[in-house]
Amino acid sequence: MADSIDIYNQYPLVLDPTSKAINLSSQTTTPASASTVTTELTELNALHRGLISLDPPNIPPPPLPINPKRSAQITKLRDSANTAYRKNNHAEAVRLYTYAIEMGIARPGWEPMSLAREELAGLFANRAQAYMAQQAWPEGLVDAKCSVESKPVGNVKAWWRAGKCLAEMGRWDEAQVAIDKGLEFEPRNGEGAKELLSLMEEVKEGMKRANSSA
Amino acid sequence: MVNWLSLAVPFAYLGVLIGSLATFSSLYRKRKAQKAYSLEPWFPAHLQRDIYFSLLHIDPPATSSKEKKAPAVPESVLKAALLRRAEEDIKRVLALRSQKQALGVLLQRGSVGDDLWQRFQRAEKEMEDEVRDVVSEANAYVPGWGQTIFQSANEMMNNTLYRERIAEQQAKLDEERQWWEKRRASIKEGFMKELDAEDSTSTAPPQKTEAPADTTPTTTSSSTPAIKTPESSGAPSSVTGSDDDAVLVEADEQPGSPASPSKKKKKGKK
Numbered sequence: 001m002a003d004s005i006d007i008y009n010q011y012p013l014v015l016d017p018t019s020k021a022i023n024l025s026s027q028t029t030t031p032a033s034a035s036t037v038t039t040e041l042t043e044l045n046a047l048h049r050g051l052i053s054l055d056p057p058n059i060p061p062p063p064l065p066i067n068p069k070r071s072a073q074i075t076k077l078r079d080s081a082n083t084a085y086r087k088n089n090h091a092e093a094v095r096l097y098t099y100a101i102e103m104g105i106a107r108p109g110w111e112p113m114s115l116a117r118e119e120l121a122g123l124f125a126n127r128a129q130a131y132m133a134q135q136a137w138p139e140g141l142v143d144a145k146c147s148v149e150s151k152p153v154g155n156v157k158a159w160w161r162a163g164k165c166l167a168e169m170g171r172w173d174e175a176q177v178a179i180d181k182g183l184e185f186e187p188r189n190g191e192g193a194k195e196l197l198s199l200m201e202e203v204k205e206g207m208k209r210a211n212s213s214a
Numbered sequence: 215m216v217n218w219l220s221l222a223v224p225f226a227y228l229g230v231l232i233g234s235l236a237t238f239s240s241l242y243r244k245r246k247a248q249k250a251y252s253l254e255p256w257f258p259a260h261l262q263r264d265i266y267f268s269l270l271h272i273d274p275p276a277t278s279s280k281e282k283k284a285p286a287v288p289e290s291v292l293k294a295a296l297l298r299r300a301e302e303d304i305k306r307v308l309a310l311r312s313q314k315q316a317l318g319v320l321l322q323r324g325s326v327g328d329d330l331w332q333r334f335q336r337a338e339k340e341m342e343d344e345v346r347d348v349v350s351e352a353n354a355y356v357p358g359w360g361q362t363i364f365q366s367a368n369e370m371m372n373n374t375l376y377r378e379r380i381a382e383q384q385a386k387l388d389e390e391r392q393w394w395e396k397r398r399a400s401i402k403e404g405f406m407k408e409l410d411a412e413d414s415t416s417t418a419p420p421q422k423t424e425a426p427a428d429t430t431p432t433t434t435s436s437s438t439p440a441i442k443t444p445e446s447s448g449a450p451s452s453v454t455g456s457d458d459d460a461v462l463v464e465a466d467e468q469p470g471s472p473a474s475p476s477k478k479k480k481k482g483k484k
Contacts, residue, residue, distance in 0.1 A: 111373075146384065
């Protein structure tokens with residue numbers, strides 16, 4: 001029992017000499033099913049590529065402090081997207097926000113999650129807004145949901161947008177649920193709560209109308 | 215001769231005694247070991263750990279002339295594998311921690327057997343060793359890495375979880391889009407009927423020709439030919455395309471304002 005730490009299952013791995021990627025050698029059978037091993041190896045290779053791009057000694061730095069380069073790039077993209085949005089160039093804004101979101105998602109894993117969450121919450125909320133300006137309610141809804149998923153507290157705009165999208169699509173019940181949830185996270189007397197409440201009125205009216213016509 | 219015979223009796227006695235004792239002891243031990251072994255391990259096989267060790271044990275390429283210079287696997291790969299291993303370790307440690315309390319309560323009440331508790335304790339001990347092992351390996355690569363490797367691995371795990379959730383949300387997009395397309399088509403159908411009922415004047419014939427072409431798209435597949443003015447965004451173009459038809463109908467009354475379809479659609483829907 002004491003030497004159980006030294007026991008392991010040997011996998012027939014091979015190293016691609018040029019790309020340094022690890023693969024499962026094809027001819028042998030493996031203890032575990034090959035597909036799980038392969039997915040694990042893909043992740044490993046991806047992580048390895050990430051490590052190689054670091055400075056020597058090629059280990060992930062401690063989570064803090066953060067390398068500011070990527071943050072700066074994302075901020076730049078977001079700013080240009082914001083300007084595009086203000087110029088009513090909504091499609092362009094969506095495109096730029098999408099780039100920024102992709103960049104935020106591609107952040108290396110060892111950087112603090114809270115940072116990625118914060119950043120993506122804002123980006124998703126903004127993209128939702130840009131979608132809504134184009135009347136693309138389902139897209140806006142999904143993005144708003146992503147935003148509140150990333151950061152439920154202090155994100156009243158995203159809650160409002162999710163509610164609004166649902167209301168625009170006539171899904172009154174779901175809109176009500178979304179607004180209720182948003183109100184849970186929002187101080188009742190704040191500015192954001194007021195907007196949520198007024199949207200709630202709208203939703204209730206819509207619900208009544210839908211019920212009377214049905 | 216007589217001597218041998220009289221001696222054989224005690225020897226035989228001793229032989230039988232020792233033999234039976236040995237058999238008993240070996241049988242007993244074997245059974246015990248089997249029992250302990252037959253207890254299922256708490257976790258499935260530690261894939262990341264297996265891979266890490268497999269990498270360590272890959273034979274160096276046979277043709278290498280300078281033996282020292284050509285390790286089988288570059289160190290960075292091993293580091294990555296170690297990180298993956300640490301990530302999985304964190305998952306397991308967290309799982310153990312969250313299960314411990316509940317299991318303790320269940321054990322006190324007698325709801326679960328002793329076996330389960332033994333398995334759990336074994337897993338706990340193994341994880342302790344495992345974590346210590348990872349830390350020492352990390353320190354062997356870069357001095358001081360042992361202190362931060364689990365921090366990094368923890369963030370990596372959280373980030374992966376978070377990204378999975380986001381991806382899940384984004385995956386719903388197609389479903390939502392299709393739903394909305396269908397729904398919008400049905401709304402428009404109702405709207406068309408209202409319009410038809412309202413004015414059966416000269417504008418009616420063009421509307422009627424328009425209507426059947428539009429009401430069919432309730433099935434999403436046939437809605438694609440309705441694209442007349444595809445807008446910049448790619449996928450929802452079928453939506454906007456069918457929408458522009460609604461504008462076309464209205465545009466009969468107000469010609470020369472196709473540039474603001476969004477406002478009108480809003481009006482039409484409400």
